[in-house]
Amino acid sequence: MPDLQIPITPKRERTIRYAGGDYAQPRRERLQWQLQAVARWAVGVAAAAALLVGGTWLYRGDLLRVKQIQVVGAQIIDPNAAAARAAIASESLLTLDTEGAAKRVAELPGVASARVRRVWPHSAVIEITERQGWGYWQVLGIRSVIDAQGRVVDPARPPAADAPTIYEAGVSAPLETGANVDRDTVGLVDRLMHDGTFAQLRLPPARFDFERRRGLVIRTEGGPSAVFGDSHDYEFKVAAWVALMGRVRSGQLTASEIDLRFGKELVVR
Secondary structure (H helix, E strand, C coil), X not given: CCCCCCCCCCCCCCEEEECCEEEECCHHHHHHHHHXXXXXXXXXXXXXXXXXXXXXXXXXXXXXXXXXXXXXXXXXXXXXXXXXXXXXXXXXXXXXXXXXXXXXXXXXXXXXXXXXXXXXXXXXXXXXXXXXXXXXXXXXXXXXXXXXXXEECCCCECCCCCCCEEEECCCCCCCCCCCECCHHHHHHHXXXXXXXHHHHHCCCEEEEEEECCCEEEXXXXXXXXXXXXXXXXXXXXXXXXXXXXXXXXXXXXXXXXXXXXXXXXXXXX
């Protein structure tokens, strides 16, 4: 009896169809890919857990908390009061509300602005800009410190030794801290004091008066007063004043007061 021969067909590799075409992927390679994916997932979970534990430890621990507070720029403000008002001692630097702390410090009397910044790993700096006195505004015999914006400030860094005083009459009550005087007059006096006007006049100012009806009146030493009014037409007023003072000095004109408020219609009294 002849031998029976049965043809044996080789086992084919599994075929996986992808959008780009068909290709064979042995089961061994697929298993290896799956193991790698599981390993990557496990590493990611472990890293996330480590970050969570580490972050919680840093947040709750003392390593990154504010232990030292430095106050910069305080001359009239008590540094301890500024640090206490900031309320940042022992706070975590990771979640420190620097803007809120700066806002609280800026509410202190005498503080114009404040800034709080972190200094890693356990410090904070409070930078203070204090209110600066520009000059004085006097009513009812009481002289109050004002800043360059015409605001009554107390406390504040003192004005310069040669700072001007502006006198106002006809006021029924003294000025309170935070009150605003005539800002235009303050800026006008500052400009006159620093742009060389009195050098051109060859007359030093003796006194600055503010009148509600007429504005700024400048008294000079050895010369007529000048009713300047406000800062409108500043350059023309200065030029006219200098020209009229030249005529007064030469004897061509006699005057006790020069009114500069009406443009080309200069009034001499």
